[in-house]
Amino acid sequence: MSKKPSMLIVGAGAIGSFYGAILKKAGCAVSVVVRSDYEAIKEHGIRIESPLGDLSFAPDHVYRSGDMPETYPDFLILCVKVLPGVDRAAMIAPWMGENTRLVLIENGLDIEQELVDAYPYNPLISCLAFAAVSRVDSGIVEHKAFGKLVFGRYPQGIDGGCQILAALFRDGGINVELTERVVGERWRKCLWNTPFNPLSVIANGADTRTLVDTDGGEELMRAMMREVMEVAAADGYPMDESLIDKNIASTRKMPAYKNSMALDYLNGRPIERDAVLGSVVAIAKRHGIAVPHLNTVLVTLKMRAALEGRA
Ligand SMILES: NC(=O)C1=CN([C@@H]2O[C@H](COP(=O)(O)OP(=O)(O)OC[C@H]3O[C@@H](n4cnc5c(N)ncnc54)[C@H](OP(=O)(O)O)[C@@H]3O)[C@@H](O)[C@H]2O)C=CC1
Numbered sequence: 001m002s003k004k005p006s007m008l009i010v011g012a013g014a015i016g017s018f019y020g021a022i023l024k025k026a027g028c029a030v031s032v033v034v035r036s037d038y039e040a041i042k043e044h045g046i047r048i049e050s051p052l053g054d055l056s057f058a059p060d061h062v063y064r065s066g067d068m069p070e071t072y073p074d075f076l077i078l079c080v081k082v083l084p085g086v087d088r089a090a091m092i093a094p095w096m097g098e099n100t101r102l103v104l105i106e107n108g109l110d111i112e113q114e115l116v117d118a119y120p121y122n123p124l125i126s127c128l129a130f131a132a133v134s135r136v137d138s139g140i141v142e143h144k145a146f147g148k149l150v151f152g153r154y155p156q157g158i159d160g161g162c163q164i165l166a167a168l169f170r171d172g173g174i175n176v177e178l179t180e181r182v183v184g185e186r187w188r189k190c191l192w193n194t195p196f197n198p199l200s201v202i203a204n205g206a207d208t209r210t211l212v213d214t215d216g217g218e219e220l221m222r223a224m225m226r227e228v229m230e231v232a233a234a235d236g237y238p239m240d241e242s243l244i245d246k247n248i249a250s251t252r253k254m255p256a257y258k259n260s261m262a263l264d265y266l267n268g269r270p271i272e273r274d275a276v277l278g279s280v281v282a283i284a285k286r287h288g289i290a291v292p293h294l295n296t297v298l299v300t301l302k303m304r305a306a307l308e309g310r311a
């Protein structure tokens, strides 16, 4: 059997640890770059509590910022939060070889270009995770449910690297959908994340049930989704209006759930406000589209950040 590709996860938090474990299960060498969890992971490896069974693993190498690799990975999978002031291109520089494929498993819109600009000759695979995963302690991750990945080459297409990666994730037990138009898929995911994630923060870390069941909550979500749809259509990514009903119905079917931004807020960590919401409002401005609901939520979050000294 031919050798499996090598993987390096940069930012082995909830998502990075979980999908790293899946690739380990598929037979890949999986190394990690970590920050605050370095000592714990170096000593005990990564423990994953999951309905899929025991996925715990010891990474092949555990690096921290500034370390140099023995060899460059075939795939570098970036799973850090997308935050202003965090230079993701500089962060991965020591590990990006000439033939390394860069994979992003991160939320948000318009998050790829700065990496394409920094690494124009490395193929970039942009990836959306539909998973409920959280870090419960250093090196300990709880996978609550789901796990499907949707990905494709950025800005479009499906190449051999996508096919190889999809086969590995499937071998590890994950449902994968490949897409020719990954930016369109980012818009479809933002249809949910852009209203739900920021509003859960304004509502003090509220879960999905509270957001849709509170009097006026569902209408507010629908109004925000309509604005996201209008901006997406102006940007060349029209969506079927029925997706709004589908999003509300599937949210109602889920048990009460706190999204990743609600968890960041509740744990005092910075939130991906600009990647998930600010980017949509910026694109709306470029197209001259009024998005009063989205803008109100964005400005309210900025006020809150200003009060907390985070701006
Ligand atoms: N969790 C979920 O269920 C879902 C998350 N997502 C998206 O996935 C992405 C990752 O989220 P998630 O895994 O939840 O986030 P986490 O905060 O759990 O993980 C991010 C990890 O990156 C690490 N990190 C940050 N900066 C560096 C650095 N300079 N060097 C090394 N490591 C670094 C953090 O370390 P430290 O502890 O030191 O900060 C942390 O371990 C986000 O874009 C999120 O929106 C998408 C769908 C679902």
Ligand SMILES: CC(C)(CO)C(=O)C(=O)O
Pocket: 107, 129, 130, 131, 132, 146, 193, 197, 258, 259, 260, 261
């Ligand atoms: C879709 C969802 C809610 C989890 O898969 C997510 O993207 C998040 O938690 O930010």
